[in-house]
Every structure is written in C-alpha cells, then in structure tokens.
Amino acid sequence: MEISEQFFRREAGRMVSALTRLFGVHNLALAEDVVQDSLCRALEVWKFQGVPDNPSAWLMTTAKHRALDLLRRERTARVFAPDLGRLLETEWSLAPSVSELFTEHAIKDDLLRMMFTCCAPELAEDVQIALILNILCGFSVSETAGAFLCSQAAMEKRLQRGKASLARARALFDMSGGAVAVAERLSAVQRALYLLFNEGYHGAHPETAVRSELCAWALRLGALLLEHPASELPETYALCALLCLHAARLPGRLDAAGNLGPLDDRARAAWDRELIAQGLQLLDRSATGNRVSEYHLEAGIAAEHAAAARTADTDWARVVELYDLLLRLRPSPVIGLNRAIALSQRDGPERGLDALHGLEQRERLASYPFYFAALGDLEQRALRLERATNHFSEALALARNPAERRFFAQRLAEVGALAQEKGATCPPLPEPSLR
Amino acid sequence: MCPLRVASSVIVPKQSHASSKQETDYMAEFVMLFRGDQPQGSADQMQKRMQRWGEWMKELKAQGCFKGGQPLERGGQVVTRQKTITDGPFAEAKDLIGGFMLIEVRDLAAASEVAKGCPIFDSGGFVEVRPVMQMNM
Numbered sequence: 308m309e310i311s312e313q314f315f316r317r318e319a320g321r322m323v324s325a326l327t328r329l330f331g332v333h334n335l336a337l338a339e340d341v342v343q344d345s346l347c348r349a350l351e352v353w354k355f356q357g358v359p360d361n362p363s364a365w366l367m368t369t370a371k372h373r374a375l376d377l378l379r380r381e382r383t384a385r386v387f388a389p390d391l392g393r394l395l396e397t398e399w400s401l402a403p404s405v406s407e408l409f410t411e412h413a414i415k416d417d418l419l420r421m422m423f424t425c426c427a428p429e430l431a432e433d434v435q436i437a438l439i440l441n442i443l444c445g446f447s448v449s450e451t452a453g454a455f456l457c458s459q460a461a462m463e464k465r466l467q468r469g470k471a472s473l474a475r476a477r478a479l480f481d482m483s484g485g486a487v488a489v490a491e492r493l494s495a496v497q498r499a500l501y502l503l504f505n506e507g508y509h510g511a512h513p514e515t516a517v518r519s520e521l522c523a524w525a526l527r528l529g530a531l532l533l534e535h536p537a538s539e540l541p542e543t544y545a546l547c548a549l550l551c552l553h554a555a556r557l558p559g560r561l562d563a564a565g566n567l568g569p570l571d572d573r574a575r576a577a578w579d580r581e582l583i584a585q586g587l588q589l590l591d592r593s594a595t596g597n598r599v600s601e602y603h604l605e606a607g608i609a610a611e612h613a614a615a616a617r618t619a620d621t622d623w624a625r626v627v628e629l630y631d632l633l634l635r636l637r638p639s640p641v642i643g644l645n646r647a648i649a650l651s652q653r654d655g656p657e658r659g660l661d662a663l664h665g666l667e668q669r670e671r672l673a674s675y676p677f678y679f680a681a682l683g684d685l686e687q688r689a690l691r692l693e694r695a696t697n698h699f700s701e702a703l704a705l706a707r708n709p710a711e712r713r714f715f716a717q718r719l720a721e722v723g724a725l726a727q728e729k730g731a732t733c734p735p736l737p738e739p740s741l742r
Numbered sequence: 743m744c745p746l747r748v749a750s751s752v753i754v755p756k757q758s759h760a761s762s763k764q765e766t767d768y769m770a771e772f773v774m775l776f777r778g779d780q781p782q783g784s785a786d787q788m789q790k791r792m793q794r795w796g797e798w799m800k801e802l803k804a805q806g807c808f809k810g811g812q813p814l815e816r817g818g819q820v821v822t823r824q825k826t827i828t829d830g831p832f833a834e835a836k837d838l839i840g841g842f843m844l845i846e847v848r849d850l851a852a853a854s855e856v857a858k859g860c861p862i863f864d865s866g867g868f869v870e871v872r873p874v875m876q877m878n879m
Contacts (some may be wrong), residue, residue, distance in 0.1 A: 314790035347781040350788045351813040354795030447784030533846060 308358040313520070315346055317527075317566075318363060321440055322370045324417035329374055329408050331388040332424065333474040335442075341377065345370040371409045377401065391476070415480070417537030418443065419535050422482035422528060424473060426495040435499045436506070441466055444524045454521060456511055482537055489537050496532065497546050497602070497658040500525045504550050506558065511707035519557055526550050544593035545602035551586030552609035555579040572617055583613045604633040623653035640668045640673070648681055656688040676705035680715060683722070694727040771809065771874040772853035774843045776860070778836040779867035779879030794861035802845065807856060840867070844874070 314473060319342050326338035343462045347361070359365045378387065378395055387395055426437040433455075440446040440454060452462035452701050480492060503613040506512075507521030529547040532538040558577040590606050615621040629648035643666045651659020663682055672678040683698030699722060703715040783791070802808040816838065818830045833839075847853050850873055857869040 311787070313786070313789075315785035315792075317787040343782070346785055346788050350781055350792045351840065354792050354799070355811050355813050355843075357799070358792075358795065445785040447786075450786065463867075587836055 310358055310362055318366050319445030320443040321414050324421040325409055325414050328417045332479050341373045367409050375405055420479045420482055422496055423492050426499050430469055434465055436503050437465050438469045455620045493538050513708045522554050541593045542600045544589050545600055545606050546588045548589035548593055549602050549606035551582050552613055555582035587669050600733050601637050604629050623649055627653055639667050641672045650683055651685050656685040659685045674705055676702040695722045769846050771846050773872050774857055775839050775870040776841045776862050777839055777868055779840045779862050779865055798861055806845050807845045809844040809846050813841040
C-alpha cells in the first residue's frame with residue numbers, strides 16, 4: 308500500500324485534534340507526545356512490514372490505545388477535558404467514550420474545533436497561521452519556521468506564546484455556542500486560511516514545493532469548513548472558490564518563476580483546468596444571501612481571468628469594476644496596484660501610470676518589488692524604455708527570492724534588448740521617488 | 743528456522759565447472775541488527791524515512807535475499823545471573839537494537855554490501871552484520 312505525500316502530516320493533525328478534545332486544550336503538549344509516539348510506532352512497524360491496508364485507521368487505533376493507557380494511568384493525577392470528566396473517570400464508560408471520540412465523524416468536528424480555537428482573537432494573525440501549520444498541518448517547529456522564512460528561535464517563541472494562550476483559555480472553541488460568536492470566529496478562520504494561502508502563493512519562499520504545499524493546505528482546510536453546517540456559508544464558498552482559482556494558476560506562476568499576474572499567455576496554458584472548473588462551481592454556490600464579501604470580489608476577479616482564453620480576451624472593464632468594489636470594502640495599496648494594472652489594460656498604459664502615481668498610501672509599497680515592476684511594465688508599454696529600465700532595476704534590487712530576481716532580471720534584459728533594437732537613447736528623466 | 747541452506751550444487755559438487763560457479767551458488771544466512779536508530783523527527787521526515795525503508799526492503803525482496811525481519815520494542819526486561827529482573831534499557835540508546843533482519847547472500851562481504859544500502863545511516867544508526875552459524879561446517 309502506498310501512502311500519499313503529506314499523509315503523516317495530515318494524520319498528525321487529525322490525531323492531535325482528537326486527542327486534544329480528549330485531554331483538554333491545556334494538555335496539548337501531551338496530545339502532541341502521543342501523536343509523536345504513534346507516528347514513531349508506524350515508522351518502526353511499517354518500515355519492516357510495509358504500510359497496512361488502512362494506514363489511517365492503524366494510526367488512529369494506535370493513538371487511541373496510547374490515550375487509553377495514559378488516561379487510566381493518570382486520571383487521578385491530571386485533569387483532562389473537564390466536560391468529559393465523568394465519562395473518563397469510570398472504567399465502564401472510558402473505552403466507549405474514547406472510541407466515540409475517534410470515529411471519523413468526531414475527528415472532523417475536532418479538526419474544525421481546533422481550527423477555530425487556533426484563530427482566537429487574542430492571538431495575532433501570524434501566530435494563528437503558525438499554530439494552524441504546526442498543530443493542524445503537522446509541520447514541525449523548524450518546518451513552520453522554514454515556511455515563513457523566519458528563524459527557528461523566533462518561531463519557537465511565537466508558537467509557545469500561542470500555545471500558552473490556548474492553554475489559558477482552558478477550553479476548545481465551542482462550535483455549538485451562539486451564532487454570533489461562531490460567525491465572528493469563522494471570519495477569523497477564513498482570514499487565516501486566506502493568509503496561509505497567500506504565504507504560499509505570493510510568499511518569498513524560494514522552494515516551489517513548499518509554496519504549493521502551503522496553498523494545498525489552505526485548500527484542504529477550506530474544504531473542511533464546507534463540510535460543517537456552522538461554517539458552510541456563502542462567504543466560505545467564495546473563499547474556497549478564490550483559493551481554487553488561484554491555485555489553478557500556481558503551475559504557470561511558479562514555472563514562470565513568479566510574474567505580475569495573469570498577463571502571460573504561456574503561463575495561462577499551464578493553468579489547472581480542473582481546479583478552475585471546481586473554483587467556478589464553488590463561486591456559483593457562493594452567490595446566495597445578500598452580503599458581498601471581499602472573497603466574493605476577489606474570486607470574481609480570478610474567475611474573469613480564468614474565463615478568458617487569452618490575456619487580450621479578458622473583460623478588463625469588469626475586472627476594474629470589481630477592483631473598485633474591493634477597494635471600497637478593503638482599501639489597500641496592493642489592491643490599488645492591481646486595479647491600476649487592470650486599468651492600464653482597459654485604457655492604456657498612461658492611465659495605468661496615472662493611477663499608480665496617485666495610489667493612496669503609496670509609501671507602503673516602498674519596498675514592494677512588484678510596484679516597481681508594474682511601473683516598469685507600463686513605461687515599457689509606453690515605450691519609455693529608459694524609465695522602464697530604471698523601474699525594473701529598482702524591482703530587482705528589492706527582489707525577495709531567486710525566483711523574483713530571475714523574473715525581474717529577465718524583464719530588465721527584455722527592455723535592454725528592445726532599447727538596442729530601437730536605438731532609442733533618451734536621457735534619463737527624474738522619477739517620482741518613494742525613498 | 744533451518745540454518746542449513748546450501749544449494750545442491752555444493753552438496754554434490756559439480757566436477758566440470760570452475761570453482762567460481764560453486765561460489766555463486768553457495769548461499770549463507772546473515773542477521774542484520776539495526777542499532778542506534780533514533781525514531782524521531784517531524785511527521786514529514788518520519789514519513790520520508792519510512793518510505794526510504796520501504797524502497798530498500800522492496801529492492802531486497804526483488805533480489806531475493808530478504809528472509810524476514812521484525813522491529814523490536816524499545817522497552818523490555820533484563821534477567822541477571824542472580825535471576826533478578828530489571829526493566830531495560832540494556833544498552834546506551836546509541837547501541838540499542840531497534841530491529842533485525844535475516845538475509846541470504848553469498849558471503850559476509852555481500853551481506854555488508856547489502857547493509858550499506860540501509861536507510862538507517864540517515865538517522866544516526868548503524869548496522870551490525872553477523873553470519874548465522876552453519877551446522878554443516
């Protein structure tokens with residue numbers, strides 16, 4: 308029997324969620340020990356005997372037995388999940404209660420509960436995402452640090468802080484609590500998945516494998532949200548649609564070593580048609596209710612790109628319109644930047660440049676290489692190659708990883724070749740500088 | 743388990759062929775003891791390690807030299823000469839036997855060559871190769 312990539316990680320997330328439900332969130336470390344133990348056991352036995360027919364059930368049974376041993380041994384010395392207290396105290400109710408908690412259905416709820424717990428409002432967003440990766444996605448501390456390109460020590464601290472805060476709460480998030488509380492927390496969860504995906508999609512990690520893993524995890528956890536009535540809402544469908552539609556572009560994007568978006572027809576050929584179909588279907592299902600979320604708008608934009616056979620066929624007017632709505636909902640210079648690019652497609656490079664120079668909070672893009680790349684691109688289209696060269700050089704200087712560096716260097720070379728061809732030698736013009 | 747595993751050509755030596763032919767036909771058993779392996783790491787590292795072992799085992803089976811093997815629990819007991827029973831460990835963690843495997847190959851050199859391919863070296867362990875004592879010698 309072959310197991311899929313990320314299988315141990317996925318199972319680690321499932322086991323730790325079920326075990327934490329059983330032990331109580333204050334015993335998260337104990338649950339993690341049992342998971343580690345169970346995975347070690349699998350490693351030892353499977354390496355000799357091969358992977359069993361139902362590896363997931365094998366692991367769950369192992370974890371369950373370890374948990375039962377532990378509960379029997381320590382139930383007088385330790386407080387486990389307070390709400391299960393009585394059920395775990397007597398021998399006749401212990402085993403059936405534990406078995407109940409390890410059913411497939413219960414584990415799904417546990418995963419969701421854990422996801423909601425990790426997104427507690429007292430935790431900063433970067434802590435929430437780190438906790439999700441570490442606890443639910445089975446990334447070790449150093450792998451989590453690696454995914455975010457931060458030091459192991461810093462990540463260790465961040466996770467410890469987060470886990471201490473979870474332990475203080477003494478209880479996992481109550482999914483059956485008030486509708487308002489659930490809705491509030493749900494939007495934090497959606498945001499965390501969105502950010503997790505973005506870390507993979509736009510992040511600076513040099514390894515494409517790591518980046519697509521992060522995206523895949525966001526998709527997987529998003530799908531989980533759709534399986535529970537409390538979180539299966541139009542906004543969640545929109546989020547999942549957005550993630551699918553963007554993930555579909557990942558092959559083209561990553562192979563093209565990072566690019567300014569869907570402007571390249573070669574990258575378009577590599578898009579994952581199946582994911583696009585899935586994304587469009589999800590977007591359809593998101594179109595209920597009377598609230599338009601930023602996920603709806605972003606997914607709408609992604610769908611416009613996906614629907615066009617070639618870049619030139621894109622309905623740019625519609626894209627600009629959606630960006631306008633999005634800006635109203637979530638004013639941000641990065642969205643403004645994307646709107647300006649769309650505008651340049653609709654009305655030409657000069658209008659795009661005007662929009663870029665007039666961006667609100669433009670100073671926040673001072674170290675964002677794609678801002679300068681966009682300026683360079685538009686100046687190139689306006690055939691002011693000297694300016695384009697300057698902008699691409701700025702972008703190159705700000706590049707955060709080899710893929711970006713390669714991409715900007717390539718654009719720079721293109722402009723250089725173009726300049727040679729034209730024999731154009733205009734004097735360098737003073738530039739509106741951000742620094 | 744019968745330790746006597748000698749090809750018929752050796753029991754009834756073929757006269758006409760060169761001695762090298764006899765050598766290739768002669769097979770002996772060896773036990774590999776896997777020592778000092780540290781079963782730890784991230785979930786992903788463990789999965790990858792497990793899969794490397796799987797590939798190695800598959801290779802050994804394809805070559806026909808794998809005769810069986812089992813992992814051992816880390817814990818256990820030691821019975822001393824005074825018949826007192828104590829809980830393990832019996833050795834330093836770096837020497838602890840984590841499992842064993844029986845293989846059938848031509849000679850000790852070949853057995854050690856097989857051991858060289860073991861993924862245990864990636865996780866801090868080593869392999870002890872011991873010939874099974876032959877009854878007919």
